[in-house]
Amino acid sequence: MSDYKRIKCPNCGNENPRKLHETPDKNKVLYYSMQGTPVYAKQVKCGDCGMIF
Numbered sequence: 001m002s003d004y005k006r007i008k009c010p011n012c013g014n015e016n017p018r019k020l021h022e023t024p025d026k027n028k029v030l031y032y033s034m035q036g037t038p039v040y041a042k043q044v045k046c047g048d049c050g051m052i053f
């Protein structure tokens with residue numbers, strides 16, 4: 001059983017994890033932790049076509 005999350009670029013179909021970079025979306029705060037630090041939603045940037053999704 002694998003819990004590996006497969007991400008795929010919806011634009012060019014790239015699914016190479018080395019070319020898909022997860023970054024926090026600082027415009028989208030999911031919630032604030034008990035320490036008061038914001039937890040951002042994640043977005044992925046495709047290293048091939050540059051699309052952010």
Ligand SMILES: [Zn+2]
Binds near residue numbers: 012014048051
């Ligand atoms: Zn792409």
